[in-house]
Amino acid sequence: MGKKWWPNEKVLKHLFQNFMLKTIAILMPGDMGHGCGKAFRKNNFRVVTCLSQRSIRTKKLADLSGIEDLGTIENVVENSDIILSILPPEFALQQAKTVNDVILKKEKHITYVDCNAVSPETALKINDSISSKFCNFIDGGIIGFNPIVENGQTRLYISGPNTQPVKLLHKKGFIIKDLGLEIGKASAMKMVYASATKGTFALHAAVITASKKLNLFDEYVEELKYSKPKILEAMEKMVPKIPIDAARWEGEMYEIAKTFKRENITPKFHEGAAEMMELAHRTPIAEETRENFDKSRSLSEAADMLVKAIKK
Numbered sequence: 001m002g003k004k005w006w007p008n009e010k011v012l013k014h015l016f017q018n019f020m021l022k023t024i025a026i027l028m029p030g031d032m033g034h035g036c037g038k039a040f041r042k043n044n045f046r047v048v049t050c051l052s053q054r055s056i057r058t059k060k061l062a063d064l065s066g067i068e069d070l071g072t073i074e075n076v077v078e079n080s081d082i083i084l085s086i087l088p089p090e091f092a093l094q095q096a097k098t099v100n101d102v103i104l105k106k107e108k109h110i111t112y113v114d115c116n117a118v119s120p121e122t123a124l125k126i127n128d129s130i131s132s133k134f135c136n137f138i139d140g141g142i143i144g145f146n147p148i149v150e151n152g153q154t155r156l157y158i159s160g161p162n163t164q165p166v167k168l169l170h171k172k173g174f175i176i177k178d179l180g181l182e183i184g185k186a187s188a189m190k191m192v193y194a195s196a197t198k199g200t201f202a203l204h205a206a207v208i209t210a211s212k213k214l215n216l217f218d219e220y221v222e223e224l225k226y227s228k229p230k231i232l233e234a235m236e237k238m239v240p241k242i243p244i245d246a247a248r249w250e251g252e253m254y255e256i257a258k259t260f261k262r263e264n265i266t267p268k269f270h271e272g273a274a275e276m277m278e279l280a281h282r283t284p285i286a287e288e289t290r291e292n293f294d295k296s297r298s299l300s301e302a303a304d305m306l307v308k309a310i311k312k
Helices: 009-019 033-040 058-065 073-079 087-108 120-128 164-169 186-214 215-227 229-238 241-260 269-283 299-310
Strands: 023-027 044-047 084-085 110-114 135-143 155-159 176-180
Touching: 023 033, 023 073, 033 044, 033 058, 033 120, 033 135, 073 087, 084 229, 087 110, 087 120, 087 155, 087 241, 110 164, 110 215, 120 135, 120 186, 135 164, 135 186, 155 164, 155 186, 186 215, 186 229, 186 241, 186 299, 215 229, 215 299, 241 269, 269 299
Parallel strands: 023 044, 023 084, 084 110, 110 135, 155 176
Antiparallel strands: 135 155
16 A cells, blocks of 8 residues: 555644634724725635625725625624624614624624724623623724734734634734723723824814914914924824814714713813814815825815814
8 A cells, every 4th residue: 555645734734724714704894994804814814794885985995905795794694703893983882783683683603893992881881782692792992003004013902701712813914912801991992092192183183273263373383393393293294184084083082081981080181072073074174085185285274174164
C-alpha cells in the first residue's frame, strides 16, 4: 500500500477556519457600518444586511463594500451568527425589538452586539428587550473612524456576561477591548469619550457662531492665531464638517446628557451641544455627504451658514 497522505498543521488550520466561517450581519451599513463590512470581508467573513427602506446612499455604500443584501430582517437573522447594530442612537431600541421578534419566531440562537452611541440606561433597556433564551446580548461602543479609515485600529469596547463570540473580530477589523461583565459599561465608555470629542466640536461651533453674530469674527480669529493656534486649527478642521453628521450626533448628545444626569453631573453642557447639532443640521451643508463634502469651505463661510440657520 502507498503512503497515506495527512494534511500538515498549516493545511488543517486553513480547513478549520473555512469550515468555521462566520456570517456577520451589519444593521445598518452607513458611514461606520460599510467600513466595518469591508474590513470583515477582507478577513474572510461573510457580511450581510437588509437594505429595504434604506437610502440610495446606504445601498451604494453596502454595494461598494461587498455586503450582501438579504432583503429582509428574517433572512438576516436566519443566516447570521453575529448581528452588529450600528445606527443613530434614537433607533437602537426599536431595532433590537424588531430583531428580537424574529429571533423568537425562528427560535434562533444568535449573538446581538449593540454598537450604538447610547447611554448605559438605554443599553440596559435594549438588553431587557431581547430574549435571553435565544440571544446573547453584548453591550458595545465604537471609538474611532471606520476600520478602513483607521486601518484596522478602530476600537470596539464590549461588556456583558458572554463577550467571547465577538472576540473573533479582534485584529480583523476591530481592536476589541473587554470591560467586563456589566451591561452598560461599554456604552458608558462611549458616552464619556464622545462627551469630550463631539461636545467640544459643538462648543467650537457655538463660539464661532457667536463671534459672527457679534461682528467679532476676524478679531477673534486673529487672537486665536496669536494665543491659541491649536484651538483655531481644531475649529477650522471640524466646524465646517459638523452638519454632515449633525442629525446623528444630536441624538448622541442627548444620550450623553442622560448618562451625566444619572450620575448627578449636569446634563446641560450636552443638552446645549444637542441644540447646536440641531442648528447645524439646518444649514445647507447638511445636504452634503462625506463623499461630496466641499472641502474648500472656510470656517468663516460655515459660521455664516450657522448664523443664517438661527431661528428668529
